[in-house]
Amino acid sequence: MRKTAFALAMGSLLLVPSISVFAYDLNGKISFEGTFTGVYQYLDKTQGNFKDHDRGSGAVDLGLSFTPTDVDEFHITGSFASGNGVKDVSPFNLAPNADDLEDDVKNINGHKDQDAVLELWYAHDFNFDKDTSLKLTLGIIDATVYIDDNRFANDEISQFMNDVFVNTPLTTPPSYDLGAVAEFNKGPISIKLLGMQTKDTDVNTFYQYYALQLGYHWENSLGEGNYRIYGFMTNKRFPNWTNTEKERLKGIGISVDQDIIKDKLGAFLRAGWQDDKAQIDYEYLISFGVNIPFSFLGRGGNELGIGYAYLDGADKADISNTHAIEAYAKFPLFTQDRLSSDITLDFQYLNDNYKSDQEDKEGFVYGVRWNLAF
Numbered sequence: 001m002r003k004t005a006f007a008l009a010m011g012s013l014l015l016v017p018s019i020s021v022f023a024y025d026l027n028g029k030i031s032f033e034g035t036f037t038g039v040y041q042y043l044d045k046t047q048g049n050f051k052d053h054d055r056g057s058g059a060v061d062l063g064l065s066f067t068p069t070d071v072d073e074f075h076i077t078g079s080f081a082s083g084n085g086v087k088d089v090s091p092f093n094l095a096p097n098a099d100d101l102e103d104d105v106k107n108i109n110g111h112k113d114q115d116a117v118l119e120l121w122y123a124h125d126f127n128f129d130k131d132t133s134l135k136l137t138l139g140i141i142d143a144t145v146y147i148d149d150n151r152f153a154n155d156e157i158s159q160f161m162n163d164v165f166v167n168t169p170l171t172t173p174p175s176y177d178l179g180a181v182a183e184f185n186k187g188p189i190s191i192k193l194l195g196m197q198t199k200d201t202d203v204n205t206f207y208q209y210y211a212l213q214l215g216y217h218w219e220n221s222l223g224e225g226n227y228r229i230y231g232f233m234t235n236k237r238f239p240n241w242t243n244t245e246k247e248r249l250k251g252i253g254i255s256v257d258q259d260i261i262k263d264k265l266g267a268f269l270r271a272g273w274q275d276d277k278a279q280i281d282y283e284y285l286i287s288f289g290v291n292i293p294f295s296f297l298g299r300g301g302n303e304l305g306i307g308y309a310y311l312d313g314a315d316k317a318d319i320s321n322t323h324a325i326e327a328y329a330k331f332p333l334f335t336q337d338r339l340s341s342d343i344t345l346d347f348q349y350l351n352d353n354y355k356s357d358q359e360d361k362e363g364f365v366y367g368v369r370w371n372l373a374f
Contacts, residue, residue, distance in 0.1 A: 029068060034374075035061040037157050039097055041346075041367040043086045048352075048361035050091040057085035057101050061118075071127065077119040079105045086365065092350045093281060093311075094324055095163040096365045098156040108176050110199045118142065118176045135183040143173030146181050146192050147211045147230055151257040152268040152291040153307060160289075161346050161367060162326050164309040170272040170285040171232055171253045174198040174209050190215040192230075200238070205246075207237035223259025223266075230255075238278035241316045247278040266291040268307075276314035282322070284312040296331060303330040318356050325349040330371075340373040 042054040059081040066074040081102045087095050088103065100118070108114040121139030128134070144167045148154075153165045163169055179196030192213040199206045213230035233250035240247040251274030259266050270287045274280060289307030296302045306327045313319040326348045333341040346367035353360045 029066060031065045031067075033063045033065075035059075035157060036372050037061075037099055037369065039085055039099070039161075039367060039369045041086045041096060041365055043090060043096070044364040044366065046362045046364065048091060048359055048363065050089075050361065050363075053086050053089045055083065055085045055089065057081065057083035057087075057097065057099075059099055059101060063119075071125040073123045075119060075121055075123070076117070078116045079118050080116055081105050090365075091352075091361050092363070093319060093322055093352055094169065094350060096348055096350070096367070097161050098163040098166040099161075109174075111177075114140075114176070131185075131187045133185050135185075136180070137183075138180045139178070140176060141179045141181060141196070142175040143179065143181075143194055143196055143209070143211065144175055146183065146194055147173045147213050147232070148253060148255050148270075149228070150255045150268050150270065151224075151226060152266050152305065153257075153270070153287075153289065157369075158330070158342075158344075158371060160305055160307055160326050160328060161369065162324060162348055162350075164285075164287060164311070164324050165289070165307045165326055168253060168255075168270050168272050168285050168287070170274055170282050170311065171230075171251045173211055173232065179209075188217040188219075190217070205237050205239070207249075208235045210234070223262035225258040226256065228255045229253070240277060241279055248275075249278040249280070250275050260290075263293060270309075276316065279316075280314050281317050281319055282311040283314045286310055287324075299332070301332045304328070305330075313355070318354055318358065320353045320355045322353070323349075323351040338374055342371040344369040344371070 038058045040056045043052055045052055059079060061077060061079045063077045079100050084101045084103050085097050087097050087101060090096055105116050119140055119142055121137050121141050123135055123137040126134040148167050153160055156166045160166060174196055177196055177198035179194060181192060181194040184191045194211045196209045198209060211230055211232040213228055215226065215228040218225040231252045234248055236246045236248045238247050238249045251272060253272035256269040257266065267290050268288060272285045274283060276283045287307060287309035289305060292304040294302050294304055309324040311322040313321055328344050328346045330342055330344040333343055346369060348365040351362045
Protein backbone atom coordinates (compact mmCIF):
# COMPACT_ATOMS: atom_id res chain seq x y z
CA MET A 1 0.00 0.00 0.00
CA ARG A 2 1.55 3.30 -1.07
CA LYS A 3 2.19 6.20 1.29
CA THR A 4 0.66 8.68 -1.15
CA ALA A 5 -2.65 6.87 -0.91
CA PHE A 6 -2.60 7.24 2.87
CA ALA A 7 -1.71 10.91 2.57
CA LEU A 8 -4.73 11.58 0.36
CA ALA A 9 -7.01 9.73 2.74
CA MET A 10 -5.67 11.63 5.74
CA GLY A 11 -5.76 14.99 4.04
CA SER A 12 -9.54 14.91 3.93
CA LEU A 13 -9.65 14.45 7.71
CA LEU A 14 -6.98 16.87 8.90
CA LEU A 15 -9.29 19.57 10.20
CA VAL A 16 -10.63 17.21 12.79
CA PRO A 17 -8.89 15.04 15.40
CA SER A 18 -7.44 11.50 16.15
CA ILE A 19 -8.59 7.83 15.80
CA SER A 20 -8.27 4.87 18.15
CA VAL A 21 -7.32 1.28 17.48
CA PHE A 22 -9.02 -1.47 15.55
CA ALA A 23 -8.09 -5.12 15.51
CA TYR A 24 -9.15 -8.17 13.53
CA ASP A 25 -8.23 -11.67 14.64
CA LEU A 26 -7.88 -14.13 11.76
CA ASN A 27 -8.07 -17.79 12.77
CA GLY A 28 -6.49 -16.99 16.12
CA LYS A 29 -3.00 -16.80 14.54
CA ILE A 30 -2.91 -13.49 12.68
CA SER A 31 -4.18 -10.19 14.07
CA PHE A 32 -4.27 -6.84 12.31
CA GLU A 33 -4.70 -3.48 14.01
CA GLY A 34 -4.54 0.13 12.96
CA THR A 35 -4.91 3.69 14.15
CA PHE A 36 -5.71 6.97 12.49
CA THR A 37 -4.85 10.19 14.29
CA GLY A 38 -5.82 13.61 12.98
CA VAL A 39 -4.66 16.69 14.88
CA TYR A 40 -5.17 20.43 14.49
CA GLN A 41 -3.16 22.81 16.72
CA TYR A 42 -2.89 26.58 17.04
CA LEU A 43 0.32 28.09 18.45
CA ASP A 44 -0.30 31.41 20.22
CA LYS A 45 2.74 33.56 21.12
CA THR A 46 2.81 35.63 24.31
CA GLN A 47 6.59 36.28 24.43
CA GLY A 48 9.54 35.62 22.14
CA ASN A 49 10.76 36.09 18.61
CA PHE A 50 8.33 33.81 16.77
CA LYS A 51 4.96 34.03 15.06
CA ASP A 52 1.57 32.47 15.66
CA HIS A 53 0.94 29.35 13.59
CA ASP A 54 -1.85 26.87 12.99
CA ARG A 55 -1.24 23.51 11.37
CA GLY A 56 -2.85 20.11 10.94
CA SER A 57 -1.44 16.60 10.67
CA GLY A 58 -2.64 13.06 10.17
CA ALA A 59 -1.07 9.67 10.85
CA VAL A 60 -2.03 6.05 10.26
CA ASP A 61 -0.35 3.29 12.26
CA LEU A 62 -0.81 -0.31 11.10
CA GLY A 63 0.26 -3.38 13.06
CA LEU A 64 0.35 -7.04 12.01
CA SER A 65 1.06 -9.89 14.43
CA PHE A 66 1.55 -13.58 13.72
CA THR A 67 1.44 -15.99 16.67
CA PRO A 68 2.17 -19.51 15.37
CA THR A 69 2.19 -20.84 18.96
CA ASP A 70 1.10 -19.62 22.36
CA VAL A 71 4.66 -18.54 23.18
CA ASP A 72 5.92 -17.15 19.85
CA GLU A 73 5.05 -13.88 18.13
CA PHE A 74 6.22 -12.05 15.00
CA HIS A 75 5.19 -8.40 14.75
CA ILE A 76 5.52 -5.46 12.34
CA THR A 77 4.29 -1.88 12.78
CA GLY A 78 4.20 0.69 10.00
CA SER A 79 3.35 4.38 10.21
CA PHE A 80 2.23 6.67 7.39
CA ALA A 81 1.81 10.39 8.04
CA SER A 82 0.85 13.59 6.25
CA GLY A 83 2.04 16.93 7.59
CA ASN A 84 4.13 17.85 10.63
CA GLY A 85 1.61 20.07 12.39
CA VAL A 86 3.15 22.85 14.47
CA LYS A 87 6.04 20.56 15.44
CA ASP A 88 8.36 21.96 12.76
CA VAL A 89 7.50 25.63 13.44
CA SER A 90 7.32 25.55 17.22
CA PRO A 91 10.19 27.47 18.90
CA PHE A 92 9.92 25.48 22.14
CA ASN A 93 12.30 22.75 23.26
CA LEU A 94 9.39 20.39 24.01
CA ALA A 95 7.38 19.08 21.07
CA PRO A 96 3.67 20.08 21.32
CA ASN A 97 2.73 16.83 19.58
CA ALA A 98 4.79 13.75 20.42
CA ASP A 99 3.23 11.60 17.69
CA ASP A 100 5.41 10.39 14.80
CA LEU A 101 4.55 12.70 11.90
CA GLU A 102 5.65 13.01 8.27
CA ASP A 103 9.32 13.89 8.79
CA ASP A 104 9.61 11.47 11.73
CA VAL A 105 8.74 8.40 9.63
CA LYS A 106 11.22 9.21 6.84
CA ASN A 107 14.82 7.94 7.02
CA ILE A 108 14.18 6.77 10.57
CA ASN A 109 17.34 7.20 12.67
CA GLY A 110 19.24 7.98 9.49
CA HIS A 111 18.38 4.63 7.85
CA LYS A 112 17.43 5.44 4.25
CA ASP A 113 15.71 2.09 3.74
CA GLN A 114 13.55 2.33 6.85
CA ASP A 115 10.80 4.71 5.78
CA ALA A 116 7.57 4.02 7.68
CA VAL A 117 8.83 0.86 9.48
CA LEU A 118 8.64 1.48 13.23
CA GLU A 119 8.85 -2.03 14.64
CA LEU A 120 9.82 -5.45 13.29
CA TRP A 121 10.52 -8.05 15.94
CA TYR A 122 10.20 -11.63 17.17
CA ALA A 123 9.34 -12.51 20.78
CA HIS A 124 9.35 -15.78 22.73
CA ASP A 125 7.78 -16.42 26.14
CA PHE A 126 9.12 -18.80 28.77
CA ASN A 127 6.42 -19.59 31.33
CA PHE A 128 8.00 -21.25 34.36
CA ASP A 129 4.98 -21.42 36.66
CA LYS A 130 1.72 -19.62 37.41
CA ASP A 131 3.24 -16.22 38.19
CA THR A 132 6.79 -16.47 36.80
CA SER A 133 7.70 -15.75 33.18
CA LEU A 134 10.47 -14.47 30.94
CA LYS A 135 9.90 -12.82 27.56
CA LEU A 136 12.72 -12.20 25.07
CA THR A 137 12.25 -9.81 22.15
CA LEU A 138 14.71 -9.20 19.30
CA GLY A 139 14.55 -6.94 16.24
CA ILE A 140 13.62 -3.35 15.46
CA ILE A 141 11.99 -2.22 18.70
CA ASP A 142 10.67 0.88 20.46
CA ALA A 143 12.37 1.14 23.85
CA THR A 144 9.69 3.52 25.18
CA VAL A 145 7.30 0.56 25.23
CA TYR A 146 9.45 -1.06 27.93
CA ILE A 147 11.22 1.76 29.82
CA ASP A 148 9.57 4.74 31.58
CA ASP A 149 6.05 3.40 30.97
CA ASN A 150 3.14 4.96 32.88
CA ARG A 151 -0.57 4.16 33.01
CA PHE A 152 -1.75 7.78 32.98
CA ALA A 153 0.93 9.55 30.92
CA ASN A 154 2.42 7.40 28.17
CA ASP A 155 0.23 7.56 25.04
CA GLU A 156 0.33 10.58 22.73
CA ILE A 157 -2.72 9.30 20.86
CA SER A 158 -5.16 8.87 23.73
CA GLN A 159 -3.65 10.86 26.63
CA PHE A 160 -1.34 13.91 26.83
CA MET A 161 0.10 15.23 23.55
CA ASN A 162 3.22 17.09 24.74
CA ASP A 163 6.45 15.14 24.60
CA VAL A 164 7.26 15.71 28.28
CA PHE A 165 4.11 13.87 29.47
CA VAL A 166 4.52 10.90 27.11
CA ASN A 167 8.10 9.93 28.01
CA THR A 168 10.55 12.13 29.84
CA PRO A 169 12.76 13.88 27.26
CA LEU A 170 15.51 13.75 29.87
CA THR A 171 16.02 9.99 29.75
CA THR A 172 13.79 8.98 26.84
CA PRO A 173 14.95 5.64 25.42
CA PRO A 174 15.54 5.47 21.66
CA SER A 175 12.90 4.18 19.28
CA TYR A 176 12.68 2.15 16.07
CA ASP A 177 16.12 0.60 15.87
CA LEU A 178 17.86 -2.74 16.38
CA GLY A 179 17.80 -4.06 19.90
CA ALA A 180 16.85 -6.77 22.35
CA VAL A 181 14.89 -6.77 25.58
CA ALA A 182 14.35 -9.30 28.34
CA GLU A 183 11.23 -8.97 30.54
CA PHE A 184 11.11 -11.04 33.72
CA ASN A 185 7.94 -11.15 35.83
CA LYS A 186 7.55 -12.78 39.25
CA GLY A 187 4.19 -11.97 40.81
CA PRO A 188 4.05 -8.18 41.35
CA ILE A 189 7.76 -7.70 40.55
CA SER A 190 9.07 -6.99 37.06
CA ILE A 191 12.61 -6.57 35.71
CA LYS A 192 13.36 -5.27 32.22
CA LEU A 193 16.80 -5.27 30.64
CA LEU A 194 17.22 -3.57 27.27
CA GLY A 195 20.03 -2.93 24.81
CA MET A 196 19.91 -1.03 21.50
CA GLN A 197 22.16 0.21 18.72
CA THR A 198 20.88 3.50 17.31
CA LYS A 199 21.84 6.88 15.86
CA ASP A 200 21.35 10.41 17.15
CA THR A 201 20.69 12.33 13.93
CA ASP A 202 21.04 15.69 15.71
CA VAL A 203 24.72 15.03 16.41
CA ASN A 204 25.15 12.45 13.63
CA THR A 205 26.63 9.72 15.78
CA PHE A 206 25.87 6.03 16.36
CA TYR A 207 25.79 4.78 19.92
CA GLN A 208 24.74 1.86 22.11
CA TYR A 209 22.02 2.35 24.71
CA TYR A 210 21.44 0.12 27.76
CA ALA A 211 18.68 0.36 30.36
CA LEU A 212 17.51 -1.58 33.41
CA GLN A 213 14.08 -1.01 34.98
CA LEU A 214 12.69 -2.50 38.19
CA GLY A 215 8.93 -2.38 38.71
CA TYR A 216 6.42 -3.23 41.40
CA HIS A 217 2.67 -3.62 40.88
CA TRP A 218 0.56 -3.01 43.97
CA GLU A 219 -3.13 -3.71 44.41
CA ASN A 220 -4.27 -1.86 47.54
CA SER A 221 -7.34 -0.27 49.13
CA LEU A 222 -6.94 2.79 46.88
CA GLY A 223 -6.84 0.71 43.72
CA GLU A 224 -3.90 -0.07 41.42
CA GLY A 225 -0.39 1.31 41.75
CA ASN A 226 2.74 0.86 39.65
CA TYR A 227 6.19 1.93 40.85
CA ARG A 228 9.23 1.89 38.56
CA ILE A 229 12.86 2.92 38.90
CA TYR A 230 15.30 2.70 36.03
CA GLY A 231 18.82 3.58 35.05
CA PHE A 232 20.39 3.97 31.62
CA MET A 233 23.78 4.54 30.04
CA THR A 234 25.33 4.71 26.59
CA ASN A 235 28.80 3.97 25.34
CA LYS A 236 31.18 6.92 24.88
CA ARG A 237 29.66 8.22 21.66
CA PHE A 238 27.99 11.49 22.67
CA PRO A 239 29.86 14.76 22.01
CA ASN A 240 31.04 16.72 25.03
CA TRP A 241 30.72 20.48 25.31
CA THR A 242 33.92 21.08 23.31
CA ASN A 243 32.51 19.15 20.31
CA THR A 244 35.95 17.57 19.89
CA GLU A 245 35.58 14.56 22.19
CA LYS A 246 32.89 12.01 23.02
CA GLU A 247 31.24 11.33 26.36
CA ARG A 248 29.10 8.66 28.00
CA LEU A 249 25.49 9.70 28.66
CA LYS A 250 23.95 8.20 31.80
CA GLY A 251 21.10 8.85 34.20
CA ILE A 252 18.29 7.53 36.40
CA GLY A 253 14.55 8.05 36.62
CA ILE A 254 11.33 7.02 38.32
CA SER A 255 7.82 6.62 36.93
CA VAL A 256 4.82 6.14 39.23
CA ASP A 257 1.08 5.83 38.66
CA GLN A 258 -1.37 5.30 41.52
CA ASP A 259 -5.14 5.30 41.94
CA ILE A 260 -6.15 7.81 44.63
CA ILE A 261 -9.85 6.99 44.47
CA LYS A 262 -10.50 3.82 42.47
CA ASP A 263 -12.16 4.55 39.10
CA LYS A 264 -12.51 8.23 40.07
CA LEU A 265 -9.06 9.77 40.51
CA GLY A 266 -5.54 8.72 39.58
CA ALA A 267 -2.16 10.43 39.83
CA PHE A 268 1.24 10.10 38.15
CA LEU A 269 4.77 11.24 38.96
CA ARG A 270 8.01 11.25 36.99
CA ALA A 271 11.46 12.44 38.01
CA GLY A 272 14.86 12.08 36.41
CA TRP A 273 18.51 13.11 36.33
CA GLN A 274 21.21 12.71 33.72
CA ASP A 275 24.92 13.49 33.83
CA ASP A 276 25.61 16.77 32.02
CA LYS A 277 29.16 15.93 30.93
CA ALA A 278 27.63 15.09 27.54
CA GLN A 279 26.07 17.84 25.45
CA ILE A 280 22.43 17.91 26.61
CA ASP A 281 19.78 20.56 27.29
CA TYR A 282 18.49 19.43 30.69
CA GLU A 283 19.95 17.84 33.79
CA TYR A 284 16.88 17.40 36.05
CA LEU A 285 13.16 16.88 35.49
CA ILE A 286 10.04 16.46 37.58
CA SER A 287 6.50 16.09 36.27
CA PHE A 288 3.23 15.13 37.93
CA GLY A 289 -0.49 15.25 37.31
CA VAL A 290 -3.90 13.66 37.68
CA ASN A 291 -6.29 11.54 35.65
CA ILE A 292 -10.03 12.05 36.30
CA PRO A 293 -12.78 9.95 34.67
CA PHE A 294 -16.07 11.86 34.53
CA SER A 295 -19.60 11.86 33.13
CA PHE A 296 -20.83 14.45 30.63
CA LEU A 297 -24.43 14.89 29.46
CA GLY A 298 -25.33 11.68 31.20
CA ARG A 299 -22.60 9.65 29.46
CA GLY A 300 -19.60 8.09 31.15
CA GLY A 301 -16.24 7.14 29.71
CA ASN A 302 -14.96 10.70 29.52
CA GLU A 303 -11.46 11.52 30.78
CA LEU A 304 -9.69 14.62 32.06
CA GLY A 305 -5.90 14.83 32.40
CA ILE A 306 -3.87 17.65 33.93
CA GLY A 307 -0.07 17.73 34.16
CA TYR A 308 2.81 20.04 35.12
CA ALA A 309 6.51 19.60 34.30
CA TYR A 310 9.68 21.46 35.26
CA LEU A 311 13.02 20.84 33.52
CA ASP A 312 16.26 22.36 34.79
CA GLY A 313 18.94 23.19 32.23
CA ALA A 314 22.40 21.65 32.28
CA ASP A 315 25.22 23.83 33.60
CA LYS A 316 26.72 24.51 30.18
CA ALA A 317 23.45 24.58 28.25
CA ASP A 318 22.02 27.84 26.92
CA ILE A 319 18.58 27.11 28.36
CA SER A 320 18.00 27.82 32.06
CA ASN A 321 14.71 26.00 32.61
CA THR A 322 11.41 25.01 31.04
CA HIS A 323 7.89 24.97 32.46
CA ALA A 324 5.05 23.03 30.83
CA ILE A 325 1.37 22.70 31.71
CA GLU A 326 -1.10 20.58 29.78
CA ALA A 327 -4.77 19.77 30.25
CA TYR A 328 -6.93 17.62 28.01
CA ALA A 329 -10.53 16.43 28.01
CA LYS A 330 -11.41 13.31 26.00
CA PHE A 331 -14.98 12.46 25.00
CA PRO A 332 -16.06 9.15 23.42
CA LEU A 333 -18.25 9.70 20.35
CA PHE A 334 -19.51 6.19 19.63
CA THR A 335 -18.71 2.50 19.86
CA GLN A 336 -20.24 0.04 17.41
CA ASP A 337 -18.96 -3.45 16.75
CA ARG A 338 -15.25 -3.00 15.93
CA LEU A 339 -15.60 0.73 15.31
CA SER A 340 -15.19 3.40 17.98
CA SER A 341 -14.27 7.05 18.04
CA ASP A 342 -13.40 9.81 20.49
CA ILE A 343 -12.45 13.48 20.38
CA THR A 344 -9.97 15.31 22.61
CA LEU A 345 -9.68 19.02 23.38
CA ASP A 346 -6.15 19.97 24.44
CA PHE A 347 -4.52 23.01 26.06
CA GLN A 348 -0.79 23.59 26.63
CA TYR A 349 1.28 26.35 28.23
CA LEU A 350 5.02 26.37 27.45
CA ASN A 351 7.76 28.61 28.80
CA ASP A 352 11.50 28.36 27.92
CA ASN A 353 13.87 30.61 29.91
CA TYR A 354 17.46 31.24 28.77
CA LYS A 355 20.72 32.18 30.48
CA SER A 356 22.10 34.19 27.56
CA ASP A 357 20.78 37.29 25.84
CA GLN A 358 18.39 35.11 23.86
CA GLU A 359 14.82 36.20 24.52
CA ASP A 360 12.70 33.90 26.67
CA LYS A 361 9.85 32.13 24.90
CA GLU A 362 6.31 31.76 26.20
CA GLY A 363 3.07 30.73 24.56
CA PHE A 364 -0.02 28.57 24.40
CA VAL A 365 -0.96 25.67 22.14
CA TYR A 366 -4.64 24.92 21.59
CA GLY A 367 -5.45 21.62 19.95
CA VAL A 368 -8.14 19.16 18.91
CA ARG A 369 -7.51 15.48 18.24
CA TRP A 370 -9.94 12.96 16.79
CA ASN A 371 -9.61 9.25 17.54
CA LEU A 372 -11.29 6.52 15.52
CA ALA A 373 -10.93 2.83 16.29
CA PHE A 374 -12.09 0.25 13.78
